[in-house]
Amino acid sequence: MPPLSPSSSSSSSASSHDSVVAALRAAGCVFAEDEAQLILSAARTPQELAAMVDRRVGGLPLELVVGWAEFRGLRIAVEPGVFVPRRRTEFLVEQALAQAPSASVVVDLCCGSGAVGAALATALGQVELHAADIDPAAVRCARRNVAAVGGHVHAGDLFAALPDDLRGRIDILAANVPYVPTDQVGLLPAEARDHEPLVALDGGADGLDVLRRVAAEAPHWLAPGGCVLVETSERQARAALEAFTGSGLKARLTVSEELYATVVIGVRA
Known part of the structure; x- marks a missing residue:
């Protein structure tokens, strides 16, 4: 398969963003847009992105989904439990x-x-x-x-x-x-x-x-x-x-x- 052109890559990115936002909104996430940005920036592969969205939709706190929480300007690592x-x-x-x-x-x-x-x-x-x-x-x-x-x-x-x-x-x-x-x-x-x-x-x-x-x-x-x-x-x-x-x-x-x-x-x- 040939590489995506810049325009098709941009379109795919926008589509991913929109689909993540839609999934988070449907799950009741109040700040779906902001959460989507964080999840998209943390995911390294499409498979990882899908898994992270599934975990968030399933109720896992956002910080545990992405692996960190912001605290007084610091990125604090957090883990399940x-x-x-x-x-x-x-x-x-x-x-x-x-x-x-x-x-x-x-x-x-x-x-x-x-x-x-x-x-x-x-x-x-x-x-x-x-x-x-x-x-x-x-x-x-x-x-x-x-x-x-x-x-x-x-x-x-x-x-x-x-x-x-x-x-x-x-x-x-x-x-x-x-x-x-x-x-x-x-x-x-x-x-x-x-x-x-x-x-x-x-x-x-x-x-x-x-x-x-x-x-x-x-x-x-x-x-x-x-x-x-x-x-x-x-x-x-x-x-x-x-x-x-x-x-x-x-x-x-x-x-x-x-x-x-x-x-x-x-x-x-």
């Missing part, structure tokens, strides 16, 4: 940078893909970065992202995963803990409910089980003046603040109406 970083969590990163702009030791706890740690290290420059997660899939994925900024990833349950020599040295402790109440996990969008690990979503009876554990131990790990930041919901904010102040931290709440983000910040005296 790993929590996909949300845009609202960029607010947590912004608040951490505002609170500790000269931080030299940073920890990303409950790190998932490692997006928060990678973003903090990129913004701060030369820092000692550690990330940790209890989920082996998250640890594998985070190593891909954190290695790019010279960080270290540890496997284990919260602070038990961290090197002991970090005690009393952490300037920024970012903990994007699970905070969905157990009885509400089933109400989450299917993309999260069906494709992300339960351990990254379920925060216990009132959604604050893991947050309370972080608040209780954080003062022993923070440097003087160091801060711990945790994302939560507006409804849980008061109880989250109480958990922070109850552990001896000076706590305050910050909210982004634009990103629908609520972050509790605790500072060690």
